[in-house]
Amino acid sequence: MEKQKQPLLSIAKREALPWYKNWLIRGGAILLALVFCGIITMLLTGLNPVEVFRTLFYGAFGTNRKIWVTAQNLAILLGISLAVTPAFKMRFWNIGAEGQVLIGSLACAACMITLGDKVPNGLLILISLLASLLAGALWGFLPAFFKAHWETNETLFTLMMNYIAMQLAAYFIIVWEVPKGSGKIGVINQSTNAGWLPVIGGQRYLLTILVIAILTGVMYIYLQYSKHGYEISVVGESHRTASYAGIKVNRVIIRTMVLSGAICGMVGMLLVSATDHTLTTTLVDGRGFTAVMVSWLAKFNPIGMIFTSLLLVVLERGATEISSVFSLNHSFADILTGIILFFIIGSDFFVNYTVHFRKNRKEGK
Amino acid sequence: MKKFLALILALVMVLCLAACGGNPSETPAPSDEGGEETPAPFKVGFITLHDENSTYDLNFINAAKEACEQLGVEYVLKTNVPEGQECYETAADMADSGCKIVFADSFGHEDYMIQAAKEYPDVEFCHSTGTRAHTEGLPNYHNAFASIYEGRYLAGIAAGMKLKAMMESGEVTDANPKIGYVGAFTYAEVVSGYTSFFLGVRSIVPTVTMDVTFTGSWYDEAAEKEGANKLIEGGCVLISQHADSFGAPTACETAGVPDVSYNGSTISVAPNTYIISSRINWVPYYVYAISAAMNGQPIDADYTGTIATGSVELTELNTAVAPEGTQAAIDEAKAALEAGTLHVFDTANFTVNGAALTSYMADVDSDPAYTPDTEVVADGYFQESAFRSAPYFDLTIDGINLLDTAF
Numbered sequence: 001m002e003k004q005k006q007p008l009l010s011i012a013k014r015e016a017l018p019w020y021k022n023w024l025i026r027g028g029a030i031l032l033a034l035v036f037c038g039i040i041t042m043l044l045t046g047l048n049p050v051e052v053f054r055t056l057f058y059g060a061f062g063t064n065r066k067i068w069v070t071a072q073n074l075a076i077l078l079g080i081s082l083a084v085t086p087a088f089k090m091r092f093w094n095i096g097a098e099g100q101v102l103i104g105s106l107a108c109a110a111c112m113i114t115l116g117d118k119v120p121n122g123l124l125i126l127i128s129l130l131a132s133l134l135a136g137a138l139w140g141f142l143p144a145f146f147k148a149h150w151e152t153n154e155t156l157f158t159l160m161m162n163y164i165a166m167q168l169a170a171y172f173i174i175v176w177e178v179p180k181g182s183g184k185i186g187v188i189n190q191s192t193n194a195g196w197l198p199v200i201g202g203q204r205y206l207l208t209i210l211v212i213a214i215l216t217g218v219m220y221i222y223l224q225y226s227k228h229g230y231e232i233s234v235v236g237e238s239h240r241t242a243s244y245a246g247i248k249v250n251r252v253i254i255r256t257m258v259l260s261g262a263i264c265g266m267v268g269m270l271l272v273s274a275t276d277h278t279l280t281t282t283l284v285d286g287r288g289f290t291a292v293m294v295s296w297l298a299k300f301n302p303i304g305m306i307f308t309s310l311l312l313v314v315l316e317r318g319a320t321e322i323s324s325v326f327s328l329n330h331s332f333a334d335i336l337t338g339i340i341l342f343f344i345i346g347s348d349f350f351v352n353y354t355v356h357f358r359k360n361r362k363e364g365k
Numbered sequence: 366m367k368k369f370l371a372l373i374l375a376l377v378m379v380l381c382l383a384a385c386g387g388n389p390s391e392t393p394a395p396s397d398e399g400g401e402e403t404p405a406p407f408k409v410g411f412i413t414l415h416d417e418n419s420t421y422d423l424n425f426i427n428a429a430k431e432a433c434e435q436l437g438v439e440y441v442l443k444t445n446v447p448e449g450q451e452c453y454e455t456a457a458d459m460a461d462s463g464c465k466i467v468f469a470d471s472f473g474h475e476d477y478m479i480q481a482a483k484e485y486p487d488v489e490f491c492h493s494t495g496t497r498a499h500t501e502g503l504p505n506y507h508n509a510f511a512s513i514y515e516g517r518y519l520a521g522i523a524a525g526m527k528l529k530a531m532m533e534s535g536e537v538t539d540a541n542p543k544i545g546y547v548g549a550f551t552y553a554e555v556v557s558g559y560t561s562f563f564l565g566v567r568s569i570v571p572t573v574t575m576d577v578t579f580t581g582s583w584y585d586e587a588a589e590k591e592g593a594n595k596l597i598e599g600g601c602v603l604i605s606q607h608a609d610s611f612g613a614p615t616a617c618e619t620a621g622v623p624d625v626s627y628n629g630s631t632i633s634v635a636p637n638t639y640i641i642s643s644r645i646n647w648v649p650y651y652v653y654a655i656s657a658a659m660n661g662q663p664i665d666a667d668y669t670g671t672i673a674t675g676s677v678e679l680t681e682l683n684t685a686v687a688p689e690g691t692q693a694a695i696d697e698a699k700a701a702l703e704a705g706t707l708h709v710f711d712t713a714n715f716t717v718n719g720a721a722l723t724s725y726m727a728d729v730d731s732d733p734a735y736t737p738d739t740e741v742v743a744d745g746y747f748q749e750s751a752f753r754s755a756p757y758f759d760l761t762i763d764g765i766n767l768l769d770t771a772f
Contacts, residue, residue: 065461176733178731178735180553181550181555184473186473277450280473285447330445
């Protein structure tokens with residue numbers, strides 16, 4: 001027997017990969033995932049996988065309307081992802097985007113309902129925007145303040161804030177329900193359109209998309225080139241280094257989370273005032289959590305996030321189409337999405353590490 | 366290793382190209398060319414809030430399939446459509462893809478169906494349980510419901526027979542027995558449902574009272590189970606429900622308490638406690654509305670199905686639980702209801718705050734202020750579903766005790 005047994009596989013950390021290899025691995029993972037999904041589809045349902053994938057693309061891009069909806073979904077998810085990114089870059093684990101968006105939506109809905117017939121439309125929109133920004137900022141400020149001063153755990157804190165936002169929304173939905181007892185608000189100001197953001201270019205979702213497009217550019221510059229962005233990176237590397245360099249760590253933490261929260265609040269306003277025109281507890285639909293993944297997968301790069309959020313949105317919309325066209329349960333679509341995400345997240349491992357097989361494995365046998 | 370990876374990559378790329386490549390060339394074919402050459406098949410769209418796991422949605426889905434099969438039309442079904450912008454997008458998407466009539470099943474879908482109806486005047490939009498068709502005045506937007514309170518009343522009679530038998534056998538010793546009801550929201554549809562059920566029970570056992578609890582959700586299995594357990598612990602000897610999951614029936618089966626369910630039989634999960642269930646059969650409405658759309662005839666703004674149209678149904682009576690004579694009692698009441706000699710909300714049969722009801726202004730034309738607008742008591746009874754299809758009975762009658770009204 002050999003004394004020194006070599007493991008079959010050895011794993012080593014990789015040097016930084018050139019960008020094309022990086023993308024090759026990631027692209028390969030997606031393609032592998034699609035093949036695997038195809039096999040699973042065939043085994044479980046007996047459907048032609050090519051047909052299934054075609055339906056997936058059709059669901060996301062099949063008609064003009066579908067493309068617009070996909071773009072709108074993309075904008076919202078991207079917007080929330082941009083919002084959580086500065087905090088993540090600072091290693092502040094904010095998983096409270098769901099609540100921050102919802103509280104922004106609640107604030108906006110509150111303005112539209114209570115002030116709908118009292119102030120001119122332009123002013124109402126301005127008030128709604130301010131209210132949403134403030135509400136979101138408050139939801140970001142609280143956990144940051146406690147973290148900065150008493151070292152509370154921000155993950156738990158932000159998670160809890162989600163539930164508070166959700167319960168508040170549930171409470172106010174009952175207060176404003178129409179008709180009585182129905183537990184839903186319905187479309188707010190459907191007859192007067194008071195507080196609705198204007199439709200530009202005849203396209204309902206264009207405004208949302210433009211706002212988020214601008215936000216993406218601004219966020220990129222903010223993170224890459226501004227002093228704030230630099231401070232965020234330094235705090236993210238090490239609080240001590242930052243302190244030593246004369247950065248007021250607590251101030252950066254609070255400032256960044258207020259910014260995160262305020263952007264979330266603005267996305268909440270876009271949801272209520274530009275598209276849905278209602279408030280439900282499920283309005284954000286888990287996108288506050290999906291945004292965490294979008295941000296991570298893109299390595300906190302706003303431009304990369306366009307692609308990761310596009311991928312997730314296309315998967316989601318395509319999966320819904322699949323379940324409808326082939327009369328499959330929606331859970332099947334979730335399985336496909338799960339497989340693809342598993343491969344994508346898994347590919348990160350191969351980007352960061354390299355795997356060597358034992359060289360003499362054949363001689364050993 | 367590298368070769369292996371390269372091989373897989375190459376394979377995958379080929380497959381993917383095949384998948385993507387086929388897309389642009391084939392997809393437009395069915396939508397664009399179908400209408401020109403051969404007459405396009407008549408297409409119907411259905412939107413549901415949940416999927417088959419909800420008894421409420423299952424009831425719609427089954428009816429949709431049956432009606433379309435009967436008429437030989439094509440249909441598209443989209444499940445799990447939330448009560449938001451997505452409902453509008455789905456309805457509009459269906460209209461885009463050639464559906465001539467679109468149905469939605471959940472109350473919260475209404476505003477979005479109206480939005481779609483305004484945008485697609487050539488497509489009919491039908492919404493079950495909605496309240497706004499008669500005030501909106503759109504020629505292509507319609508509401509539908511059924512006089513399900515009559516079905517509830519009949520189910521209540523079955524429950525009353527069971528309760529009476531339990532009292533006679535000594536299983537229930539209290540001379541003033543208490544039954545329980547798991548409601549969803551304090552919404553008129555729910556209030557109308559539990560009141561008519563209670564009136565059915567009380568027509569057999571005059572001393573009965575009822576506790577009602579609300580879950581604050583149309584579909585929440587855990588909350589419904591918990592609600593039923595709370596009622597059972599509070600001394601309720603029989604349970605019924607207006608919520609869409611198997612939560613309450615399962616809790617009843619575990620506790621051995623008889624249960625009257627809704628939207629369909631729950632005998633599969635509660636063989637020893639399920640008595641009967643009332644449900645709306647949507648097939649008659651679907652057939653009516655789809656045929657009208659096919660022939661270019663107008664569809665009523667409000668359609669109220671009845672026992673006579675076959676819209677109000679009782680599911681199988683579980684004779685293992687129900688005492689003898691139950692069917693006969695149901696049949697007798699049913700005949701009286703159909704003949705018009707019996708009215709569920711006969712003002713002689715109930716009091717509100719100790720007084721008989723002689724006049725009531727209901728909020729029939731829904732508005733945010735809940736303004737009462739229509740006198741609904743006439744000819745000695747509360748005229749449920751007469752001024753619009755969706756129920757508007759929202760009074761708390763004596764004998765019914767609301768445990769919580771948070772929702």
